[in-house]
Structures are given as C-alpha cells and as structure tokens.
Amino acid sequence: MAKDTVRRARRRLPLEWLGILPFAIFAVLFLILPTMRIVIGAFQTADGSFTFQNMLDLNTPSIVNAYWTSIKLSLITAGLGCAIGFAMAAAVVFGGLPKGVRSPLLTFSGVASNFAGVPLAFAFIATLGPAGLITIWLRTEFGINLRGMGFNLLSFWGLVITYLFFQIPLMILIIIPALDGLKREWREAAAVLGATGAQYWRMVALPILFPSLLGTFALLFANAFGAVATAFALTGPQLNIVPIKLFAQIRGDVLGNPNLGFALAFGMIVITVIANTIYIVLRVRSERWLK
Amino acid sequence: MSFLTISHLEKAFGSNLVVKDFNLEVAKGEFISLLGPSGCGKTTVLRMVAGFETPTSGSITIGGQEVTGLKANARNIGMMFQAYALFPNLTVADNVAFGLKVKGVPRAERESRVSEMLNLIGLAEMAGRFPFQLSGGQQQRVALARALAPSPRVLLLDEPLSALDAKVRVSLRNEIREIQQRLGITTIFVTHDQEEAMSISDRIVVMNAGIADQVGSPFEIYNRPTTRFVANFVGTLNTFAVKVEDSAAGKVRLGGALLTLPPGLSAGMGAEMAIALRPEALRLGREPGYETVIKGWIEEVHFMGSIIRLRARVAGELVVMDTFNRADQPPPVPGTEVEISLSGKDAIILNG
Amino acid sequence: MTRFFAWFALIFGCLYFLLPLVGMTEFSLKMRRGEYSFDAYRRVFEDQRFWDTFGYSLALSAATIVVGVLLVVPTAYWVRLKLPQARPFVEFVTLLPLVIPAIVLVFGYIRLYNTSSVLPLTGSAFGTDFLLTMGYTTLALPYMYRSVDTGLRTIDVATLTEAAQSLGAGWITILARIILPNVMVAVLSGAFLTLAIVLGEFTMAALLNRPAFGPFMQLLGANRAYEPPALAVIAFAITWGCMGLMQLVTRLSKHERAKA
Ligand SMILES: Nc1ncnc2c1ncn2[C@@H]1O[C@H](COP(=O)(O)OP(=O)(O)OP(=O)(O)O)[C@@H](O)[C@H]1O
Numbered sequence: 088m089a090k091d092t093v094r095r096a097r098r099r100l101p102l103e104w105l106g107i108l109p110f111a112i113f114a115v116l117f118l119i120l121p122t123m124r125i126v127i128g129a130f131q132t133a134d135g136s137f138t139f140q141n142m143l144d145l146n147t148p149s150i151v152n153a154y155w156t157s158i159k160l161s162l163i164t165a166g167l168g169c170a171i172g173f174a175m176a177a178a179v180v181f182g183g184l185p186k187g188v189r190s191p192l193l194t195f196s197g198v199a200s201n202f203a204g205v206p207l208a209f210a211f212i213a214t215l216g217p218a219g220l221i222t223i224w225l226r227t228e229f230g231i232n233l234r235g236m237g238f239n240l241l242s243f244w245g246l247v248i249t250y251l252f253f254q255i256p257l258m259i260l261i262i263i264p265a266l267d268g269l270k271r272e273w274r275e276a277a278a279v280l281g282a283t284g285a286q287y288w289r290m291v292a293l294p295i296l297f298p299s300l301l302g303t304f305a306l307l308f309a310n311a312f313g314a315v316a317t318a319f320a321l322t323g324p325q326l327n328i329v330p331i332k333l334f335a336q337i338r339g340d341v342l343g344n345p346n347l348g349f350a351l352a353f354g355m356i357v358i359t360v361i362a363n364t365i366y367i368v369l370r371v372r373s374e375r376w377l378k
Numbered sequence: 379m380s381f382l383t384i385s386h387l388e389k390a391f392g393s394n395l396v397v398k399d400f401n402l403e404v405a406k407g408e409f410i411s412l413l414g415p416s417g418c419g420k421t422t423v424l425r426m427v428a429g430f431e432t433p434t435s436g437s438i439t440i441g442g443q444e445v446t447g448l449k450a451n452a453r454n455i456g457m458m459f460q461a462y463a464l465f466p467n468l469t470v471a472d473n474v475a476f477g478l479k480v481k482g483v484p485r486a487e488r489e490s491r492v493s494e495m496l497n498l499i500g501l502a503e504m505a506g507r508f509p510f511q512l513s514g515g516q517q518q519r520v521a522l523a524r525a526l527a528p529s530p531r532v533l534l535l536d537e538p539l540s541a542l543d544a545k546v547r548v549s550l551r552n553e554i555r556e557i558q559q560r561l562g563i564t565t566i567f568v569t570h571d572q573e574e575a576m577s578i579s580d581r582i583v584v585m586n587a588g589i590a591d592q593v594g595s596p597f598e599i600y601n602r603p604t605t606r607f608v609a610n611f612v613g614t615l616n617t618f619a620v621k622v623e624d625s626a627a628g629k630v631r632l633g634g635a636l637l638t639l640p641p642g643l644s645a646g647m648g649a650e651m652a653i654a655l656r657p658e659a660l661r662l663g664r665e666p667g668y669e670t671v672i673k674g675w676i677e678e679v680h681f682m683g684s685i686i687r688l689r690a691r692v693a694g695e696l697v698v699m700d701t702f703n704r705a706d707q708p709p710p711v712p713g714t715e716v717e718i719s720l721s722g723k724d725a726i727i728l729n730g
Numbered sequence: 731m732t733r734f735f736a737w738f739a740l741i742f743g744c745l746y747f748l749l750p751l752v753g754m755t756e757f758s759l760k761m762r763r764g765e766y767s768f769d770a771y772r773r774v775f776e777d778q779r780f781w782d783t784f785g786y787s788l789a790l791s792a793a794t795i796v797v798g799v800l801l802v803v804p805t806a807y808w809v810r811l812k813l814p815q816a817r818p819f820v821e822f823v824t825l826l827p828l829v830i831p832a833i834v835l836v837f838g839y840i841r842l843y844n845t846s847s848v849l850p851l852t853g854s855a856f857g858t859d860f861l862l863t864m865g866y867t868t869l870a871l872p873y874m875y876r877s878v879d880t881g882l883r884t885i886d887v888a889t890l891t892e893a894a895q896s897l898g899a900g901w902i903t904i905l906a907r908i909i910l911p912n913v914m915v916a917v918l919s920g921a922f923l924t925l926a927i928v929l930g931e932f933t934m935a936a937l938l939n940r941p942a943f944g945p946f947m948q949l950l951g952a953n954r955a956y957e958p959p960a961l962a963v964i965a966f967a968i969t970w971g972c973m974g975l976m977q978l979v980t981r982l983s984k985h986e987r988a989k990a
C-alpha cells in the first residue's frame with residue numbers, strides 16, 4: 088500500500104514537470120546555453136583549449152577605460168534617475184499638487200520609459216545637438232555657445248542626459264506605487280510622537296522604501312549598462328563604452344581576437360551579476376521586517 | 379477644573395461643515411468617549427485635538443496652554459489609530475522607543491522606559507519581534523505602549539478596537555481602561571459602538587451631524603437622553619403614542635390607563651405625543667407596583683443566555699422586551715397572548 | 731514650502747521631458763528653408779525601405795507575441811495549478827533577460843547557432859528570423875510573464891480547471907477556452923508592451939543582419955538630417971499608441987468587472 092503510493096508519486100512527479108517542458112527548453116536554448124557559450128568561450132583559445140589569457144588580455148587601457156566609463160555611466164544615470172524620479176513622484180504623491188497631475192504623469196512615464204533606442208537619440212540630437220532647438224535658441228537669443236562651453240551631446244554627459252529620458256520615468260513608474268503604500272497613519276503616528284518630517288523620513292519612510300529604491304537602482308543600472316542603440320545612434324562607434332565596443336567586435340572583430348570578444352561579453356555578465364548579487368543581499372537584509 | 383478644553387470648535391471641508399460649535403471640558407484623568415454614527419465628525423474632532431487638521435474656528439487648550447496653532451509634533455499627545463499604525467520596519471521595542479528617541483532621551487533611560495511599558499501591556503517577551511509577527515490585539519497593545527511611552531498629556535484613541543474580533547475587543551478595552559486609570563491619563567476615545575462607550579467611559583459625548591447632542595455619564599445618557607436622536611441611537615426603544623391629560627402633574631393617557639411621567643413634560647393639555655420605554659422597563663406578566671398592564675402577542679423569542687429578548691405585538695406595534703432567564707420558568711412560545719406591565723416613571727419623554 | 735518644491739520638481743521634470751519632444755517635432759518640420767513643412771515626413775513615407783522594414787518588424791512583433799503567449803500562459807498556469815515548487819526556477823528565468831544584456835545574448839546566439847553548428851539557424855533567412863523572434867521573446871519575457879501571472883492571481887485557477895474537467899474538457903480546451911479569455915487583459919497589455927519594445931529594437935536585429943525598422947532608422951540617422959527627427963516623431967507616436975491601447979484595455983476590463 089505505502090509502496091504503491093510512493094511508486095505512483097515517483098511516476099507522477101516527472102509527468103507534472105512535463106508541463107513546463109516547453110518553457111524549460113526555450114530557456115535552455117535561448118537564455119542559458121547562449122550565456123554558457125559566452126562564459127566558456129571566454130576561457131578558451133581559438134582552438135578550444137582552456138586558457139586564462141583572454142581575461143588577462145582585457146587589461147588594456149582601452150578596454151579597462153571602456154568598462155570604467157560604462158560603470159560610471161550606469162551608476163550616474165541610475166543614481167540621477169532614482170533621485171529625480173523620486174523627487175517627481177514624491178511631488179505628485181505628497182506635494183499637494185492637483186489630483187489631475189498624477190494620471191497623465193503615469194501615462195507619460197509609461198511611454199517615455201519605452202521610448203529608448205534610436206529615436207530617442209534623434210530627439211536629443213534635434214534638441215541639444217549642434218543644430219538643435221536649444222543650442223540654436225541659446226546662441227541666437229543669449230549668445231551662449233554650448234559647444235564653446237565644452238558641452239557636447241556626443242559625449243559622456245550628453246549620454247547621461249539622454250539616458251535619463253528613460254531612466255527617470257522607469258523610476259517614477261516603480262516608485263509611485265511604493266509611495267502610495269506608505270500609510271498615512273505612519274506619518275501621523277510619527278508626528279504625534281514628536282518626530283519632525285525629516286525624522287519620519289529617516290527612521291520610517293526611507294527604511295520602508297529602501298528595498299524598492301534598491302531594486303529600482305539595480306534595474307536602472309542594468310538598463311543603462313546593456314543599452315546599445317541609444318549610444319550607437321547618438322555617437323556612432325566612437326564612444327568608448329563596453330556595449331558599443333562589443334557591438335563593433337561582433338560586427339567586425341575589431342579586437343582581432345574572437346575569444347577576446349567572449350571575454351568582453353563575459354565581463355559584462357560578471358558586472359551585472361555582481362550588481363544583482365549586491366542588490367539581492369542588501370534586499371534580504373533590509374527586508375527582515377517583511378512577511 | 380478642566381484640563382482639556384475645546385470651545386466653539388468648527389471644521390469645514392470646503393462648504394461642508396463637518397463639526398459645528400463643539401464644546402467640551404475634560405477633567406484631568408477623565409475618560410471621555412465620543413459616540414455617534416459613521417460620518418458624524420468624531421474622527422475630525424480627534425484629529426483637530428491631535429493637530430492633524432486645522433480648525434476653521436474655535437480653540438483647544440490643554441493644561442491651560444492654547445494648542446490650536448501648534449503643530450502635531452509639538453503637542454505632546456499620545457494617539458492610537460484604528461489599525462496598522464505600527465512602524466513595520468521597527469521591532470516592538472523600537473516602536474515603543476520611537477517617541478523617546480526623537481525627543482533625544484538617553485539610551486539607558488529609554489530602555490528602562492520601554493521595558494516598563496512592555497511590562498505594562500504584558501508583552502515583554504515580544505520586544506524583539508516585528509509587527510507582522512504579532513496578532514491584531516498584540517499590535518494594538520504595542521500601539522498603546524508606544525503612545526504612552528513619552529508620557530503624553532492626553533491620550534487619543536480612534537476606534538482602536540474596531541479591527542479586532544469580538545472577544546479580543548472586550549478584553550482589550552478593559553485593559554485600556556485599567557491602564558488609563560492606573561496612569562490617570564486624560565483620554566478621549568472615539569467609537570461607534572455604544573456598548574463599548576458605556577462600559578468604559580466616565581462620560582460620553584453623543585455626536586450627531588457634527589454637533590455634540592448630549593454630554594453625560596453613561597447612566598444619564600442611557601436613562602435620561604435629552605434628544606430624540608440620543609434616545610434612539612443609544613440602546614433600544616419602544617415608543618408609545620399617548621395623550622397629555624395633565625401637563626403640570628405629568629399625567630398622560632395610554633389606552634385606558636393613566637401614567638405618571640418623570641418631570642420634564644413640556645407638551646400642553648390634550649396634546650398627542652410619544653413616550654419611550656427601554657426593553658427592560660417592560661415586564662412580562664402582571665407585576666405588582668406597575669401602573670398598567672397591556673395585552674400583547676409574542677412574535678419572536680431570542681434566548682441570549684442570562685437574558686431573553688422577546689418581540690411582542692402590542693396594539694399593532696412591535697415592542698421589544700428583555701426578561702431575565704429563570705431556570706424554573708421557560709420563556710413563552712411565539713403566538714401566545716401575554717400581559718405586559720409598565721410604568722410611567724420609567725418612560726423617556728420624547729419632546730420633538 | 732513643500733508645495734513650492736513639488737511644483738519646482740514637476741515643472742523641471744516636465745521641461746526636461748517636453749523639450750526633446752518639441753525639439754524633434756520642430757526639427758522634423760524644418761526641411762524646407764524658411765518655412766515649416768511636412769517634407770521630411772513625405773520623404774520618409776516615400777521611402778520603400780521604410781514600409782519594408784516597418785512591415786518586417788510588425789510581422790516579427792506579431793510572431794513574438796504569439797510565441798510569448800504560447801510559452802507564458804500555459805507555463806504560468808501550470809506553475810500556479812500543479813507546480814508551485816517550480817516557481818523559483820521559472821521566475822528566475824523570466825528575470826534573466828533583465829540581468830543579461832541583450833547584446834550579450836545575441837552574441838551567444840550568433841556563436842551558438844552559426845552555420846557550422848549543430849543547429850545552423852543563422853544559415854538561412856528564415857532560420858535567422860526564427861532566432862530573432864526567440865530573442866525578442868526573451869526581451870518580452872519579464873513583462874509578459876509578470877503581466878499574465880498577475881492576471882492569473884485574480885482568478886481561481888484551480889476551481890475553474892476542476893469545473894472544466896468535470897464537464898469533460900481537455901487541457902487544450904481549458905487553456906484556450908477558459909484560462910486565456912480570463913487573462914486576456916493581461917495578455918493584451920503584455921502584447922502591446924511587446925509591440926512597443928520590438929518595433930524599434932535595434933541591437934539584435936542589427937547584429938543578426940535582418941532588415942528591421944530599428945537598423946533602418948539608425949542607417950537613416952547616419953546619412954540624413956531631417957528624416958531622423960521625423961522618424962523619432964513617428965516612433966514616439968507608435969509608442970504612445972501602444973501604451974494608450976494598453977491602458978484602454980485595462981480600463982475597459984475594469985468597467986466590465988464593475989458592471990458584472
Ligand atoms: N479630508 C476630508 N476632506 C473632505 N471631507 C472630509 C475629510 N475628512 C472627513 N471628511 C468628511 O467629514 C465628515 C466626518 O468625518 P469623520 O471622519 O470625522 O467621521 P467619523 O465620525 O469619524 O465617522 P466614522 O465612524 O465612519 O469613522 C464625513 O462626512 C467625511 O466625509
């Protein structure tokens with residue numbers, strides 16, 4: 088009798104797992120194997136034997152600089168995106184603005200967070216580029232020459248300004264529901280216990296929001312770190328950031344060593360995995376009080 | 379000498395006047411309940427005392443200090459909310475310590491105060507837990523401890539028991555009352571549960587549409603309601619149409635009998651009016667010492683343990699009467715004809 | 731004080747977001763010297779490659795949506811119904827595309843499925859289109875899965891299934907006739923989001939060398955002055971349209987729920 092149930096359970100288990108077989112096959116073929124291929128390739132020579140040389144070869148000024156610029160770009164756009172998006176979301180949720188502002192802002196954020204890539208670059212070229220609306224307006228009306236002041240859209244800071252166009256709305260979309268989740272009672276309880284607004288934010292609201300803030304930051308970081316299209320359409324292949332470098336490598340083996348390409352891509356995986364590990368660890372630690 | 383004085387308090391949201399000329403004097407250590415139907419402005423009054431809403435006009439003073447213009451965090455008030463007001467990211471101990479911490483109380487003092495408070499509410503062993511690990515009743519007790527820890531001048535409670543189940547509600551309300559009396563803290567308690575208000579209050583304010591209809595002890599509110607609203611809202615009423623025979627002597631005619639009402643009759647000779655009797659003022663059977671006996675037919679019998687609630691039809695009207703359970707005397711069954719004794723001295727006069 | 735800050739933050743944000751939109755619109759109208767005209771748009775619409783690439787991307791979006799729905803709906807359903815223990819694995823996989831950059835993934839595809847491999851997908855146009863569709867499906871996976879899973883949470887999967895089984899329905903029937911209609915709103919909003927993502931996608935299409943709308947826009951951008959902002963306006967309108975449809979679907983369904 089008992090034996091029978093065991094046998095039946097054993098037989099049923101794989102059958103039930105069959106239900107997600109198509110999904111598993113898809114995941115293996117188009118997510119896991121391609122990633123493994125990169126990881127393995129990064130430690131292979133051209134004829135397939137194991138080597139660490141590719142890793143060591145990454146240590147050229149150009150590649151190190153590309154990683155450094157990419158990380159900086161991702162950190163800065165994620166940080167600014169979080170800060171500005173948070174300010175705008177807080178303004179709408181707590182700032183006593185008219186109720187009519189909220190829904191258009193959410194709709195617009197939905198659109199803007201998806202308006203990335205090539206057309207976004209065009210929009211900024213038309214606005215802040217050499218012949219852009221603002222550039223020309225500043226020059227003709229105020230005699231201010233942006234270029235002369237050292238501003239160049241096709242540069243690091245130009246890229247920062249452009250990336251913020253999808254980073255900020257993403258933050259707004261994620262954080263507004265989180266801000267809505269802050270109960271009025273918490274703020275009032277803090278106030279009646281004698282806390283100032285700042286003390287309430289420091290001791291209650293921010294710790295509660297921390298997991299969401301952290302998660303959004305990680306998402307924005309990955310979002311910027313892997314973005315190719317905007318940067319490519321904006322600056323062409325010249326800006327030295329990792330995704331652009333990898334793009335050029337895949338197209339034309341500019342590094343002159345296919346396995347160095349694997350190493351470059353592997354580096355990207357390592358960085359996003361590290362970023363996400365930090366995120367998960369911090370999140371687990373900050374969520375002790377959650378169900 | 380009143381400790382908390384609310385005078386001519388009004389609050390309008392836009393053109394909607396929610397609190398109208400509200401006056402109240404609360405003595406030090408007194409437990410006052412605001413009782414009234416949903417939407418009558420109880421919470422609004424409480425929130426003005428706490429400092430979350432600015433009164434449209436009127437003033438609030440606590441211990442001789444005018445606080446009307448003071449911010450909530452400068453009033454030194456304790457408040458307990460309906461539910462879910464504990465800070466979810468802080469442990470029980472940190473929640474209780476919050477008010478002391480923002481005041482800059484040194485750590486050692488803080489800790490001893492926290493353990494004192496947790497002992498007071500009997501949750502000392504839960505100090506390290508987070509709110510989600512507590513039951514609803516435990517959470518509300520921690521909320522009480524948190525409100526009391528900074529030794530507030532006044533304690534405000536806005537329906538703190540309404541999210542709890544019936545049993546916990548009763549035990550916690552007694553606990554609140556006991557702690558309140560032990561600390562001698564002036565308390566305003568908002569509820570729409572009349573039984574709750576009557577069982578724990580020194581005085582009750584019955585509110586109706588933003589107005590304090592009547593202020594008095596539970597006994598006064600129940601037995602001598604001054605308005606028809608209070609009479610109807612608090613407890614159950616049976617109303618009888620009567621005709622005034624002698625207004626100076628308070629004599630009215632109910633059917634064939636003459637009743638003598640308590641003082642306070644204002645209607646003139648020959649006027650038609652209504653008097654009301656509580657369910658327990660009607661006695662089943664022919665009882666000595668009662669002024670009259672009327673006939674009725676039992677329609678429903680609800681056995682509730684120590685009391686039995688009967689519904690009987692008397693002259694076309696349904697009346698409710700309560701009798702005590704007696705083991706030697708089963709209650710009447712529906713359909714039987716019964717005699718009901720009543721007296722004019724138990725009546726509540728419903729003037730308009 | 732707070733309100734002042736609130737207005738400041740809002741106005742600052744609006745300026746930042748509106749200026750590029752104004753900029754691109756204005757620029758796209760400036761093709762004719764000295765006056766505003768729609769010349770740039772006419773040029774774009776007269777370009778056969780615009781229609782070809784747009785049609786291609788549209789077709790691929792449709793394929794992606796179909797594959798995504800076929801993949802996600804049964805899986806999410808099955809995980810809810812029978813395999814809650816598989817949830818961590820499935821959720822991990824659906825979040826992977828947010829962690830692994832698309833460019834890395836497509837690099838892996840190119841190396842894994844090249845002409846000399848066991849599965850030489852990149853050897854033929856059809857094979858490459860298939861590969862690209864799969865790539866797009868991974869991009870859409872996080873959104874599609876979350877949307878559908880949230881949709882499934884609001885219905886009682888187990889009871890519906892048992893009811894259907896007691897009436898003799900098979901798995902295919904249950905999925906197609908019971909579950910899918912119940913999560914239609916979630917599927918549709920996932921679908922419109924997928925459309926918005928896939929239509930303008932650049933990296934994967936460019937690296938797989940397929941004539942999609944994204945690479946076409948990039949090409950035009952490198953060679954022309956006035957058509958790119960016109961394309962940007964068009965792309966923005968398309969994104970707005972997709973998001974608008976997404977909201978419309980959600981709102982309509984809420985109305986229906988309220989009525990029922
Ligand atoms: N912020 C506000 N803006 C506009 N109207 C309000 C606001 N707060 C309360 N009101 C209105 O004021 C009236 C009184 O509300 P209040 O919350 O004081 O009632 P309450 O007696 O506490 O009722 P309940 O028993 O349901 O809690 C209600 O009609 C309510 O709609």
Ligand SMILES: [Mg+2]
Pocket residue numbers: 420421422
């Ligand atoms: Mg209330």
